[in-house]
Amino acid sequence: MLVLDRVQRSFGSVEAVRGVSFSVERGAMFGLLGPNGAGKTTIMRMILGIFVPDGGTITWNGSPIDLATRRRFGYLPEERGLYGKMKVRDHIVYFGRLHGLEATEAGRRADLWMATLDIERYAQRACSELSKGNQQKVQLACAVLHEPDLLVLDEPFSGLDPVNAEMMLNCMRALAARGTTLVLSSHQMFQIENACTAFCIIGAGEVRARGTLAELRREFPTRTVRVAPDLPAIRAAFAARGAAEPVAAADGEIAFELPAATDFGSLLREAVAAGPLESFDRQEPTLNEIYVRALGALAAAR
Amino acid sequence: MNEIGIVFTAEILRRLRSRIFWIATLGGVLAIAFIVTAPTIFVGFARSSSSDVILAGPPALRDRAKALMTAKREYRVVATLDALPSHVTIKFLEEHGDAGAAIAISERNGALHLDVYPRDISAFDDVEFRELVPLNIELATGIAPARIQKAATIGRTLHALDAKFSDSRVAALAHGIAFGLIFILYLAIILASQSVMAAVAEEKTSRIAEILVSTIEPANLLVGKTLAAAAVALVQIALWLATAALILPHVAASLSNSNSAANAAASGASANDPTAILAVDPWVLIAFVVFFILGYLQYATVYAAAASLISRTEDMASVTTPVILPVVGAFFVAQFALIAPTSPLVVACSFVPFVSPFVMFTRIAISTVPLWQIGLAVGIDALTVAACFWAAGRIYRVGMLLYGQLPSPKQIFAALRA
Numbered sequence: 001m002l003v004l005d006r007v008q009r010s011f012g013s014v015e016a017v018r019g020v021s022f023s024v025e026r027g028a029m030f031g032l033l034g035p036n037g038a039g040k041t042t043i044m045r046m047i048l049g050i051f052v053p054d055g056g057t058i059t060w061n062g063s064p065i066d067l068a069t070r071r072r073f074g075y076l077p078e079e080r081g082l083y084g085k086m087k088v089r090d091h092i093v094y095f096g097r098l099h100g101l102e103a104t105e106a107g108r109r110a111d112l113w114m115a116t117l118d119i120e121r122y123a124q125r126a127c128s129e130l131s132k133g134n135q136q137k138v139q140l141a142c143a144v145l146h147e148p149d150l151l152v153l154d155e156p157f158s159g160l161d162p163v164n165a166e167m168m169l170n171c172m173r174a175l176a177a178r179g180t181t182l183v184l185s186s187h188q189m190f191q192i193e194n195a196c197t198a199f200c201i202i203g204a205g206e207v208r209a210r211g212t213l214a215e216l217r218r219e220f221p222t223r224t225v226r227v228a229p230d231l232p233a234i235r236a237a238f239a240a241r242g243a244a245e246p247v248a249a250a251d252g253e254i255a256f257e258l259p260a261a262t263d264f265g266s267l268l269r270e271a272v273a274a275g276p277l278e279s280f281d282r283q284e285p286t287l288n289e290i291y292v293r294a295l296g297a298l299a300a301a302r
Numbered sequence: 303m304n305e306i307g308i309v310f311t312a313e314i315l316r317r318l319r320s321r322i323f324w325i326a327t328l329g330g331v332l333a334i335a336f337i338v339t340a341p342t343i344f345v346g347f348a349r350s351s352s353s354d355v356i357l358a359g360p361p362a363l364r365d366r367a368k369a370l371m372t373a374k375r376e377y378r379v380v381a382t383l384d385a386l387p388s389h390v391t392i393k394f395l396e397e398h399g400d401a402g403a404a405i406a407i408s409e410r411n412g413a414l415h416l417d418v419y420p421r422d423i424s425a426f427d428d429v430e431f432r433e434l435v436p437l438n439i440e441l442a443t444g445i446a447p448a449r450i451q452k453a454a455t456i457g458r459t460l461h462a463l464d465a466k467f468s469d470s471r472v473a474a475l476a477h478g479i480a481f482g483l484i485f486i487l488y489l490a491i492i493l494a495s496q497s498v499m500a501a502v503a504e505e506k507t508s509r510i511a512e513i514l515v516s517t518i519e520p521a522n523l524l525v526g527k528t529l530a531a532a533a534v535a536l537v538q539i540a541l542w543l544a545t546a547a548l549i550l551p552h553v554a555a556s557l558s559n560s561n562s563a564a565n566a567a568a569s570g571a572s573a574n575d576p577t578a579i580l581a582v583d584p585w586v587l588i589a590f591v592v593f594f595i596l597g598y599l600q601y602a603t604v605y606a607a608a609a610s611l612i613s614r615t616e617d618m619a620s621v622t623t624p625v626i627l628p629v630v631g632a633f634f635v636a637q638f639a640l641i642a643p644t645s646p647l648v649v650a651c652s653f654v655p656f657v658s659p660f661v662m663f664t665r666i667a668i669s670t671v672p673l674w675q676i677g678l679a680v681g682i683d684a685l686t687v688a689a690c691f692w693a694a695g696r697i698y699r700v701g702m703l704l705y706g707q708l709p710s711p712k713q714i715f716a717a718l719r720a
Contacts, residue, residue, distance in 0.1 A: 045512075045516075045703075048516040049516060050512060050515055050516050050703060051703070067518075067519060070516060070517065071517060071518075073516070075512075075513055075516050075517075077509060077512045077513060079509035079512070080509070081505075081508040081509035081510035081511070081512065081513065082508065082510065083316070083504070083508070083510065084504075084508070085316070085319075085320065086316060090315075094308075094312050095513070095517075097308045097312075098305060098308055098309075098514070098517050098518055099517060142513070143513075
């Protein structure tokens with residue numbers, strides 16, 4: 001299990017990370033969210049030992065992270081870096097060897113991963129000759145060849161088309177199923193919402209929200225209910241429950257925002273009684289809504 | 303295999319598979335071949351313009367002059383004539399053995415007189431034909447040239463103060479070889495160090511550094527890279543020296559067979575023994591390898607640390623200049639050491655880090671250096687290498703993750719203290 005406890009890091013006078021704490025269970029996919037400059041990459045670099053925290057502790061399975069532990073980690077950084085003139089297979093094998101694999105085993109696994117990621121035909125091509133998406137696959141193969149205990153992925157979907165993004169996601173799920181713990185950051189909310197089991201939203205170096213999606217939703221103060229048709233009696237029923245002015249949707253539905261503690265069962269009965277109700281859809285907040293609200297509060301506080 | 307070994311192997315393979323490496327290596331072989339054979343080429347040109355002559359005049363006078371002129375192989379008489387045409391042309395020279403000059407020899411008022419028609423007048427500006435002096439005296443006094451020559455020759459014996467060299471030819475040869483080796487040392491150190499610098503800059507600018515630093519100890523990465531570049535550079539140097547060793551005997555033989563003994567002596571080769579060119583003291587070669595490794599490791603680590611500070615390849619020039627000056631300075635001190643290997647300044651410089659590899663090697667190549675001084679220099683250089691690795695490792699670790707502006711001296715100092 002990965003545990004960060006009140007971790008801090010400054011660069012000169014800038015406090016990049018301020019008392020960040022969270023934990024990630026083995027085999028979990030953990031989403032680290034936040035706007036650009038929030039401190040996500042710095043947190044990831046501290047987990048990987050690239051930066052040393054100024055304060056707080058980071059432990060893996062209860063112990064501080066040393067070089068031997070780090071060698072069991074994998075890392076896909078946001079900035080893609082490859083040796084341009086090195087052949088794809090050699091590149092993957094080299095990084096496997098740096099993580100402690102024997103040459104033969106590294107070669108065998110490189111062949112398997114190239115097949116999985118559909119880049120085996122580029123095995124003898126120089127890395128610089130590959131497209132951005134395929135270079136990213138090479139980097140992923142480099143990061144996972146040694147079957148890491150912890151895989152840190154910084155913006156793994158950036159620059160990938162939908163098909164390759166799905167392929168990347170499937171690989172991550174397969175790794176998690178095998179017991180690899182994943183920490184990833186992304187701005188692709190839909191993908192990360194589907195992929196991750198827990199989240200931490202970072203803003204200005206601080207934790208703004210954290211937990212599983214269910215936990216984050218529980219803390220969300222409102223719910224959206226979409227109803228049709230738009231009738232005065234239905235509007236009145238919702239207004240009586242404290243709903244704000246509804247927003248009209250293009251398909252004729254109207255969307256009300258209500259306090260999360262609302263008794264939606266009795267509201268449904270009242271709506272049915274108010275008119276010929278065609279649809280009543282209570283929607284859970286999306287990760288994007290939770291994210292925007294968490295960071296919106298931060299912006300308001302500023 | 304440990305991580306240094308993995309980085310070392312991968313770096314060697316990367317370099318050996320690089321087209322640039324082979325272009326540089328083969329280019330170096332061609333350059334060495336040209337430099338080594340250049341004396342033969344220049345002697346060949348010089349011979350056709352000034353050493354090959356047509357000799358014209360009365361047969362008795364002409365034959366005695368020819369004997370004196372060719373005795374020391376200063377000249378080759380390509381044609382003899384009783385008289386030159388009234389108008390000597392280049393075409394005439396070309397038709398008579400492609401000579402560099404036509405010389406009409408005659409006796410005027412009891413003295414020798416020469417009318418010289420050179421192809422290149424500047425080549426004969428300072429030529430006094432002193433080998434014909436005995437003939438001139440004979441015409442004036444009637445004494446036989448053999449007696450005059452005997453009287454003009456003073457016996458002498460050279461006594462070398464440094465027991466390292468038995469005679470002046472060997473000393474001249476050692477200086478020539480020392481100069482060549484210092485030049486190769488300079489070239490190899492600067493090229494290999496810059497190749498490490500380029501490799502580090504590539505990792506920094508392409509952001510591979512971030513993954514590498516999270517996986518292995520930055521100091522081990524630095525050691526693996528610098529040792530690999532040293533090994534590859536040694537292969538290059540071996541190829542260059544082998545090229546020189548293969549060609550030099552042929553060049554020496556060619557020069558010794560030429561008519562120009564003076565040119566042969568200038569090349570540092572023994573005119574009588576062409577294989578003398580290969581008689582390099584094996585200890586000099588061992589010293590060359592030892593001081594190459596020590597010098598290279600000092601400079602390469604500094605270059606690597608400097609490269610780790612840049613964020614873009616365009617910034618390379620700004621960090622290259624300060625680190626290239628010491629190696630150029632050391633090369634110049636080594637040139638001074640060639641002239642005055644025992645001067646106090648040179649002896650002192652042979653113990654100064656970064657300068658020592660050049661200067662101590664030069665002293666070893668051309669003089670007898672006490673063993674304790676060699677040991678002390680090697681010790682100082684080895685300690686300097688260790689200090690360089692320590693400091694460079696720390697700067698490298700911090701520098702590889704710094705992007706944006708070049709770090710200030712304060713930040714670099716903080717990295718060293720971290």
